[in-house]
Amino acid sequence: MKRDFLYDEIARKISNQIKSGLLQPGDRLPSIRTFSHEQGVSVNTVKRVFLELEAQSLIQSKPQSGYFVSPASYLKIPLTEVSKTSLGIDNVEPKELISRVYANMGKSDLTLFSIGIPSGNLLPLAKLKKELILATRALKEGGTEYEPIEGNLKLRRMIAIRSLAWGGKLQESDLVTTNGGMHALSLCLMALTKPGDTLALESPCYPGILQLAISLGLQVIEVATHPITGIDIESLKKIIPVIHVCLLVPNYNTPLGSCIPDSNKNEIVNLLSKHHIPIIEDDVYGDLYFGSTRPKCCKSYDTEGNVLWCSSISKTLAPGYRVGWIAPGKYKEQILKLKLVHAISSTSVVHEAVGNFLKSGRYDNHLRHLRSTLSDNFQHYAQTIASYFPEGTKISRPQGGLALWVEFNENIDTAELYEFALKHNISIAPGRMFTLQDQYNSCMRLCYGLPWNDELKFKLKQLGNFAKILDKKI
Amino acid sequence: MKRDFLYDEIARKISNQIKSGLLQPGDRLPSIRTFSHEQGVSVNTVKRVFLELEAQSLIQSKPQSGYFVSPASYLKIPLTEVSKTSLGIDNVEPKELISRVYANMGKSDLTLFSIGIPSGNLLPLAKLKKELILATRALKEGGTEYEPIEGNLKLRRMIAIRSLAWGGKLQESDLVTTNGGMHALSLCLMALTKPGDTLALESPCYPGILQLAISLGLQVIEVATHPITGIDIESLKKIIPVIHVCLLVPNYNTPLGSCIPDSNKNEIVNLLSKHHIPIIEDDVYGDLYFGSTRPKCCKSYDTEGNVLWCSSISKTLAPGYRVGWIAPGKYKEQILKLKLVHAISSTSVVHEAVGNFLKSGRYDNHLRHLRSTLSDNFQHYAQTIASYFPEGTKISRPQGGLALWVEFNENIDTAELYEFALKHNISIAPGRMFTLQDQYNSCMRLCYGLPWNDELKFKLKQLGNFAKILDKKI
Incomplete structure (x- = not known):
């Protein structure tokens, strides 16, 4: 390639x-x-x-x-394995496990390595509050009115302007706002699929996406994915005859943190467009690059309107605001109709406030800080893992985003580790959550969107020790 | 009965x-x-x-x-006809008509008789703004965090307390919040149906519900409905063998404004529960009664958890806030799961502000004023219609809610009237929007949630004159 x-x-x-x-x-x-x-x-x-x-x-x-x-220490840690393509039959949703892990959300006495959003300490809370208060005062009817169906104009304009940074060349009229990123994916899948259709995803994959697919009655094929370069194009080619839609998180997907090289993105877009298979692109982590340049998107290479580019501010600014969007390409009419029918409008005043925040230029400032912190955090995690986790532990190499994939040797069952750790007020996301197949039972996702400090280091060290205890070879 | x-x-x-x-x-x-x-x-x-x-x-x-x-004048106007049950085959969605009418939403140069929400002039904007600013300041992380999956606790507690007024006896744990009323109905239908299932609705019916049903691949049976007493129980009995779910708007549904007598509600709940047919109850207009007592709900008679009671503040307080809820009875687990997968959370800060507003007691004050205004508005509309609309015009008799159903003689095509009126900056909702069958072509819905004044009276009078012009018999 x-x-x-x-x-x-x-x-x-x-x-x-x-x-x-x-x-x-x-x-x-x-x-x-x-x-x-x-x-x-x-x-x-x-x-x-x-x-x-x-x-x-x-x-x-x-x-x-x-x-x-x-820094060299984590370079000695081996890279996690390349996953294998599943056949998409015998899909089993790890319902109970997911419910238990999600139930920990918001519990302030736990160290939430399991959560997939940045901690409030890393967000510009004072400035956001100020924008929300200003918007509440400024809007003619205080935001009690419905928005136009496409969503807040100022917000769409700012997203369009920002798209120039990754070659998106979007106009405000190319965009439709949504109630957060999952709402965007939900609308896209509803627009493009009917029950029984087959969806291709990266593997391992964010549990919310797996659950969404199941809730819509879709068959899921998890495609072989490299921990650094993302979905394997040769594997994708093989399943083209049987898939209806492909949903990708090309930039720093969770849990791997992989990033599809831009040239591969181009190839994937051409390949799937040729076969009339729409691509839903979830780019919620795209702005969280550790390097010097923002990666491009599949949408950057989309000449036919075949890519539905989705993103949000939930991973970068304010998860609880529920502000997301779609550039749906040639599927705009279907998306607008579904948005109207299932949601009518977004929360006007909050979308206005975020539009203003983006316009103020504060967002880029904030992103610079956040990226630098997350990059440092990953280094801290990697060094701590290198020092305190069982021998043979492998990790992925995120170059952006919020999460890291850890692969233990097969003696260690992470569902067991989850229970063990929870007794000590530590929550992790066991690997089985990220697949519909019986795999990844010795893997887990660690989020590094928590502020790094001595206590966090201690908790991570503790987690390594628990894993050592479970490692029967010791 | x-x-x-x-x-x-x-x-x-x-x-x-x-x-x-x-x-x-x-x-x-x-x-x-x-x-x-x-x-x-x-x-x-x-x-x-x-x-x-x-x-x-x-x-x-x-x-x-x-x-x-x-006031007597409108008592001389005949009542609109009782609708007939459709067979549920040959459903045709009036897509283009709906799109054209919805496109008028938010156009400030139009008189929007077509809109189904109260005008901003009738809402307590200053108090709402104050609550939103207070909540923004008070919330620990400014509402940037996700809510617990059931939704804002304060809001759920207030809704539970308010349920005592209609015999709901709900606890906060019986409730799940949503992003508005349509989101509540969307979650309920997704939880209870699969494509091809058959849904029973009142006829005529709110277009958003018809579109939602179609978007989920459901067959729709529109059931005979009386303009005063709502869905006809004998007609409902006949279709029981073929329906999977029933969605009712028992209190002041749009467009008729009918209200199912409480004893009939009891009978419907017993009937459908016996046949294991869940009832989705949309009660968004329940607080807008013109009389002295709030009507009960189907949920008031639900002993088996078979009624999913849905409501919102969109018709009473702040459409653009997107605050709704469900008391899903025995279907709570399914609803929670779908909410998590399709939306994750609601907009935390806005739900907190509404919870506080309800707690302050200001809501009841506001509702008293709003009800009185709407009741007066209806009288004004009825009197104006009696004086200026073509002879033979029939109207429904809403005892609450926001809308009135008008039935012209069959010479008058309301799709034609729509185009005519729009040229004079008046928007109406033609009857064909409220059905999937080829019917109601001489009907229209008028919303009386606009502030009554000389200009509005002039516009309504104008509308009557346009109808007279279209009435070829004159």
Whole structure:
């Protein structure tokens, strides 16, 4: 799939220098321009080399400072396995497990490694409150009126402007607002499927998406997914004859944190469009990149209106506000109709406040801080896991987002670890939640959207110890 | 169906006195106690007599003043016809018509007789804004957090307390909040039906409910409905073998404004429960009674958890806030799961503000004013229609709610009237919107939730003149 052998060769050379210790953790790499000059290659080739190394977690970019070799400790931890494609038969929803884990949401006495949203401590609460109060005062009827069916105009305009950063080129009229990200996915699936249809997803996959698919009577095929580069295109090709819709979280999906390389996104869009299979793209984590550049979206490559790009502010700003949106491409009429019928309108005043917040420029400021914190948090987690988790523990290499996938050796049952940890006020998300198949029983998702401090470190260390106890080989 | 012959006899006697002119419009009736004493019957019998006469629009109660004979002019207008049960085959959704009428929502240059919510002028905007600002300041994380899955506790507690007024006896744990009333109905239908199932509805019916049913792939049977007493029980009995679910708007449904007598509600609940057919009860207009007493609900008679009682504040307080709820009876688990999967949470801060507003006691104050205004508005509409609409025009007799059903002679096509009126900046809701059958083409719904004034009267008069022009017999 790699067409440019030159950049691949240079990337492998640097990778070997890092792994052999020639380049040390924290070492600064030459600037893109210097490197281009030194190696006698184009600036674009160097950029691709650095992106590739970043995707492999070997280097990391620091805004305004350049590229550095990543802290080394977690590099010794093996990468989690590439998942396998399921046949999509014998799907069994882990209902009871999910209910138990979700029931912990909002319990303030627990350390919620299981939650998939950023902690309130990481959000610009004072500024959000101010915007909400201003909007309440400013709106003609205090937001008691229904919105126009497409949703708040200011919000749609800001999302359209922001889409330029990832090659979206959206107009406000391309967008429809929703009551959060899950509502967006729900509308898309209702518009595109009927019970019995088959849906392709990444594996492992966010439990909410699996449950949504089941609730709509869909058959689910979980497709082989690489922990760094996301869904495997060859595996996707094989199932094309049997699928009706594909739902992807291309950028930093949960639980893996994988990111589909932009060239693969292009290939996937062309492939599925050719076969008239719509792509629902869930981009809720797209703004949470650790590197220097926001990744593109499948929508960036969509020339036929075949991609329904969905996102929200729930993972970046205010989960409880319920503000999401869809750029539904050629399916706009169906989406508008379903929105009207199932929801009528969103909460006008809150959508107005978020529109204003985005317009104020505060969102980008906030995102810069949040990204930097999440990136640091991941490093802390990885180092703690390297030091205190059982030998043989594998982790994914998120280059953005909020979550990390942990794979223990098969002695350790994470449903058991869940119960063990809960007795000590720690909640984790066991791997079985992220699939409809009997797999991932030794895996778990850890969210690093909690503020890092000594207590959190202690809890994570404790969790590692519990896992060691369960590891019968010890 | 009337079991108490004594109250029926007395009611008929008074009714004849009104119709014969012995009792004049505006005449005050004796107090319940005096009347009981005079006639030598119990206070309860007199109460039933007055409720019956009120339901027939012959008398009206004014809070703190007693009962009066209704203004007479509209009593001369004939009552609209009782609808017929459809077979539920050949359902055709009037998509294009609905889209055109809904597209007028929010256009400030139009007189929106077509809209089904109270005008902002009738809402306590300043107090609502204050509550929203207070809630934004008071909530620990400014409402950025998800709510517990059942929804805001304060709000559920207040709804439970209010349920005592209609014999609901709900606990806070019996309730699940939703993003408005349509979201509540959407969750209920998703929980109880699969595509191909058959749903029984009143006829004519709110277009949003028809569209929701179609979007979920349901077959719809529209059941014969009386403009005063609502769904016809004998007609309902006949279709029991073929229906899976029944969705009723027992109190002041739109467009008729009919209200199922409480004894009929009891009978319907027993009948459908015996046959294991769940009842989705949409009670969004229940608090908008013009008389002295709030009507009961089907839920008041539900001993088996077979009634899913749904309501919202969208018709009484703040449509754009998106605050609704369900008391789902024995279907709570399914509803909770669907809410989590399709919506995750409601907008925390707005639900908190509404909970506080209800707690403050301001809601009842507001409702008293709103009911009085709506009742007066209906009288104004009826009098204007009596004076300026074509001869032979029939109207329904809402004893609550926001809407009135108008039936012209069959020369007048209301789709044509819609186009005519729109050119003069008046929007109406043509009858065909309220059915999936080819019927009601000479009917329309008029909303009287707009503030009454000379301009509105002029517009209504204009509308009557347009209808006269279309009436080819003139």
